[in-house]
Amino acid sequence: MNSQEQDKEKEVTIKVMKDGPLVIQGPITLTYANGTESRKMAFASLCRCGESNNMPFCDGYHRKAGFCSET
Ligand code: FES
Structure with missing residues (x-):
């Protein structure tokens, strides 16, 4: 494996x-x-809707909460 x-x-x-x-x-x-x-950790999924029951991680609740982002 090279340095890049x-x-x-x-x-x-x-x-x-x-x-x-x-x-x-x-x-x-x-x-x-x-x-x-x-x-x-090699991987993390962090909540940005504010509705997770497992902060700071996403637990999928954003779907039920109807989170809608602009980006
Ligand atoms: S982004 Fe908040 S629960 Fe998934």
Whole structure:
């Protein structure tokens, strides 16, 4: 594997889902407001509708809530 391929593997990408969460592909480490860190993750889907029962993660409730985003 060359260095460009290695850099690409380490690249974090964030995809804004239409009327849904932010899908982050890592590796990432999530830090909560109180400073604690969750485990390192390769993937996370973060709520942006504010209706999840499993914050900060999306639990799919945005569909029932009728979340509609402009982006
Ligand atoms: S974006 Fe999915 S529950 Fe909020």
